[in-house]
Amino acid sequence: MTDQALITQFQNGDAKEHAFTQLLKRHREPVFFQIKKMVLEHADADDIAQAVWIKVWNKLDGFKQESAFSTWLFRVAYNETLNFIAQKKRIQAQTKQNQLDQDATQPMTHHSIKESDIQIKLERAIAELPEKQRFVFMLRYFDAFDYEKIASITGTTVGGAKANYHQAVKKMTELLHNA
């Protein structure tokens, strides 16, 4: 059964939950891993992914199928991830002083002894990328999405998406060498 057929089934109200869980089973992994590459923490990715699928459940009735379901799904995921990151930044800014005080009294703990230096550097470099560049890079490099689809997901042009990808590569290379 195609995505389109499942969506029609959902929208008609026939076996709504069945149609939804089929869509979930098909798409949950790529969406989750994309989110995780953006936020790095498993717990954060889990929260965002739950929010994404709840939104899908609530909004699928209004989905007009003008684009592929996966494009729409990744757009929801992109927006939810950006909202989450913005919210986290606000909270971090509020608690920054508290954290600085704590850091001053606690000894530095290394991220993981197992992780190589280059991996830590890369994670830092990824974290420093602007969100849009990060999202575009992940979709292109790891999932080999075409630029038309990436542009549609991130609300940019094909040229803009290409520029974002190349800027991300350039910045990561620089940050990796300078860190």
Add this chain to the structure above:
Amino acid sequence: MENESISKELATALNSFKAKSDQVPEGYFDQFEQELMRQIQTEKQQPKQATILSMFANQKKYLVAASLLFAIATGYLFYNDTEQKANTMAKVDLIDIKTLPDELIEAYVNNNELIAEVEWNSAIENAGSSISTNNN
């Protein structure tokens, strides 16, 4: 090919990054589905928000514009009405004074004798002082 711009070092690090990102606890996605469906069921059982609120929320800008327009129109009408009334009153006063018959003026003076007396006295005094000044 665009990936040629990626150095070998970066490519290796990215592969490790992917391997790390793709790690999830065993059975995670099944648990994810169960938890999600439980949340959806809970949400379905909760009473839905009144749609009238979201309907108005969508038309917020029109409501604000209509309120502003109403306030401006009301202000304009009120201002015009007040000005018109003031003009009418002023006109009535002017006409009444000019067309007042002598009898009415006499009656008014008789009724307000004291005030009239004071006014007449001061008028006489003024007239007298001007006569004496002229004589000098």
